Amino acid sequence: MAMTIRDIAREAGVSTATVSRALRGLPNVDPVTRERVRQVAERLDYVVSPAASRLASGRAGSIAVITPYIARWYFGRVLSGIEKVLQASELDLLLSSIGDPSETHRVPPHRKLRRRVDGFLVISLSTETEGVSEIFEADLPVALIDTQREGCWSVGIDDVAGARMAVQHLINLGHERIGLISGRPLPTPFRPEENRWIGYRDALLDANLAVETDLEACGHFTIEGGERAMTTMLARPHPPTAVFAMSDEMAFGALRSLRAHGLQPGRDVSVVGFDGHEMSEHLDLTTIVQPVEEIGARAAQSLLEALDHPTREPHQVTLPLSMVVRGSTALRRSRTHDDGDR
Amino acid sequence: MAMTIRDIAREAGVSTATVSRALRGLPNVDPVTRERVRQVAERLDYVVSPAASRLASGRAGSIAVITPYIARWYFGRVLSGIEKVLQASELDLLLSSIGDPSETHRVPPHRKLRRRVDGFLVISLSTETEGVSEIFEADLPVALIDTQREGCWSVGIDDVAGARMAVQHLINLGHERIGLISGRPLPTPFRPEENRWIGYRDALLDANLAVETDLEACGHFTIEGGERAMTTMLARPHPPTAVFAMSDEMAFGALRSLRAHGLQPGRDVSVVGFDGHEMSEHLDLTTIVQPVEEIGARAAQSLLEALDHPTREPHQVTLPLSMVVRGSTALRRSRTHDDGDR
DNA sequence: AGGCTGAGCGTAAACGCTTGCACAGACCGA
DNA sequence: TCGGTCTGTGCAAGCGTTTACGCTCAGCCT
Structure with a gap:
């Protein structure tokens, strides 16, 4: 029932490969063709199936934010900064909180998130925390907030x-x-x-x-x-x-x-x-x-950079404090x- | 490189269909077989590929939370209640904030979320809000917090x-x-x-x-x-x-x-x-x-119920207030x- | 003994994309 | 004129699941 890339291809008189390339802005597509495909997609109100796209490309199209708390002032602020940056990207923001140790039945984030994200954003959590340390095994880019670790991007204050x-x-x-x-x-x-x-x-x-x-x-x-x-x-x-x-x-x-x-x-x-x-x-x-919101925003930007340029060396940024x-x-x-x- | 269901099937000496059924707890699987499959999956540290699963099943495996703000007290609290319920489910929590009207370049949530969620949780937003009203066209279950609408679940106070x-x-x-x-x-x-x-x-x-x-x-x-x-x-x-x-x-x-x-x-x-x-x-x-956290939690539960029983009639719950x-x-x-x- | 039921399992066809590879034609320098 | 490069495009093989359907066999009823 929902549109597929084939419908667009047929309608635009090209192959599905071209539609895929045109819509994603890849090179090697005639500007005229690209525009035509865009128009058709627009007219038919087509959006790609993320599931299919992810399966085929191997990218998860999401990043996870792991935080100890959501409701507390600092974390809400940081999260807000993160969301502002991410909403402009193509990535979904998956929220996962560690919760208090008292909540015994919490599923540790790394279990819930396996195979479903392209990167992690970790707020204020010591990298040895149970449920957090396992994250690094996935070999995905990680941006740390308020912490540091070899090979990870990080943002914080002194x-x-x-x-x-x-x-x-x-x-x-x-x-x-x-x-x-x-x-x-x-x-x-x-x-x-x-x-x-x-x-x-x-x-x-x-x-x-x-x-x-x-x-x-x-x-x-x-x-x-x-x-x-x-x-x-x-x-x-x-x-x-x-x-x-x-x-x-x-x-x-x-x-x-x-x-x-x-x-x-x-x-x-x-x-x-x-x-x-x-x-x-x-x-x-x-x-x-x-600068709480900015900490979140910068961390998100770092992660996006890491995703875009997998070889780039991680930066650590320290934001200024004032009294x-x-x-x-x-x-x-x-x-x-x-x-x-x- | 990553494990696939085929690896598990081979190792357990069954077909992929059986692995799929065993792991998801579907009926018509011999308890002995099921256990064996479970063990193999555990031992090989296998988790299903969400992308493949979603593509094949047609389910998105996620729900979206749409909120005007993240950093403000009330919303953080509600969100926290939601997350507590959702983390125990199989669903991913996608966070999407509307933001202030001043943020001109915000992508409206319904555009970012098309085809990628099974349901919506909307906090405090009038259902006619631009960027929100389009959500109902998707014909997915929606749980409303602080609002009501025909055909939607809702939770709030008086x-x-x-x-x-x-x-x-x-x-x-x-x-x-x-x-x-x-x-x-x-x-x-x-x-x-x-x-x-x-x-x-x-x-x-x-x-x-x-x-x-x-x-x-x-x-x-x-x-x-x-x-x-x-x-x-x-x-x-x-x-x-x-x-x-x-x-x-x-x-x-x-x-x-x-x-x-x-x-x-x-x-x-x-x-x-x-x-x-x-x-x-x-x-x-x-x-x-x-009872702010509870409002979030109840709304999330409602949505889960709606997802589990698509035919069930929506409830509206009003939580008590005190002075x-x-x-x-x-x-x-x-x-x-x-x-x-x- | 024969047929029926149902439990347990396998086969294989989707699901809707991405992308390596091949190919046709345009363009270019020698 | 001819090989070479480059651009734009198509073909088709995946990606890793789910699930409709069909099969086998045990158990049971007549």
Whole structure:
């Protein structure tokens, strides 16, 4: 019932081979013929059967995006950047999320995707993660976001430098006990975490400041988690006078915890976030801003380039970071105030 | 190089037809044979070629999700619910976003998706939207989220009732001038908007309260937009003492605008949002909570059902709403206070 | 004993493209 | 004029499945 290439061939008075070549813009087709074929295809409202085309050509015509989460701010943003680039290409975008480890019955992406994609786009996932590492066996081009790996394209920011910048800012404000709200206990499948931890530690070490486990707490990259983490730290013997949260969302939770304890962010405890979430402006949060959509877009472009030029050497691009200073960070108040009560 | 069904057939000592049937769980295969085939396939790490399978069977093996946005809270959430259901199925999830009208070069989804999906999942998009309406011509099953249409499955909430509940709450608190922060000027491709507007209007009419264009402003479903809308309303001759925002994000902006004007949400101006965004708790925002992930999940289930039982009559499911009252809404203060200055 | 049923399996024809190869004719330089 | 190259086109062999149809044989009923 649906049109086939044969119908077009007959109608245009050429062979199916010519139709195929004409429609795909291959060389060695007379411009006149090509145009005629185009017109016929247009008139008959013909589109090639992707299944047949893929079977015959051996190309899958799709790329997979593998992400730990879909609903969270950062990932949605990155995904959006990816989609904007891909929608203009011929490729289908297959979405596959890893999900929480708690979701036991998840089918690992590499199983679901075998033989059906031409390349992978992996967001924030450590390349050794179970279900991710198998991807590299397929020998297809891979563009990594927030991670690196031999032979893969990658796009990201300098997480170490970002974290360092955040912590340095706090140090410059006179803070000496600087807390960290991290994601999950290491090791995690979520990669940037390690680097932000390194940046945090290095900044402290450089300034001869204490790096204590007592100054750290996990916030699981959620608002609630951030709130709990801050609360935990406040309950400890020597609470920090400033904290660096690995994500804005956790920082939001931290702000809330502070308020719940009658403390004013900035004045009593300084907080720096990481991401550049729109909400940070509204909550007056100092944060490290990363160009999230662009990260996604650039990664998608890299993958397209890899697909177009299979021999080309992978590039790694690092996008710039900036810090936006707002009211949540301020000069450390004198000792007596800080260490006083609690 | 890659395994084919023939390799498995040879190795298992059966025909390709039997392999096909065995692997897909079709009847009329001896359990012993089936198991043997399974083992061989497993051992040789064989997976069927989707392209070949699709070509031969005529099924596309994918469903498309069509959404206006990916990065925004509501859509990410819904998408996440969809993905959770679909990942357990055999179907690929093709993601396609409509994007803003400003992005002129977007390829309309129905063009990109022709012949490559078995069904559609459409989020929040009015069925007459350009690029969406063409989808129904394909005669494939469609599950609609937040919309209805003859012959389609649908899942959503009662937007009219939700808006009404919000506004009624404000009325109960004694408010008489109740503002509305809507999305875009109607008509919009984003469907729930109309119904929330109706709920708003009806609640006011029932209470014999004014419905004035002066009490409305567009917030474009963004934080900034919400902020601008609130600011606009505050600048008018008779500002409202309470506002209903069609989304939490716009409500967040409204809260911010109030604070910027030295007004305290709740005490000076009451605000109700819509969605149940996590952040609403942190900003102490009263809101109408909808089960967002579940909406996505249920819609995906509906589509799977439609695919499994092509003759089954479409269902429409309406999920329950609830209101969470927080500090952003409070009894209206006496006239003198309200209408006094400004 | 003969026929009927149904379970289990194989044969082979699609499915609708892509692409290697061959070929005809135009064009060109010697 | 003649071989050579290049352009535009057609032929036909795949690509790796699914599935209609047909066959065999065991079990069962008359």
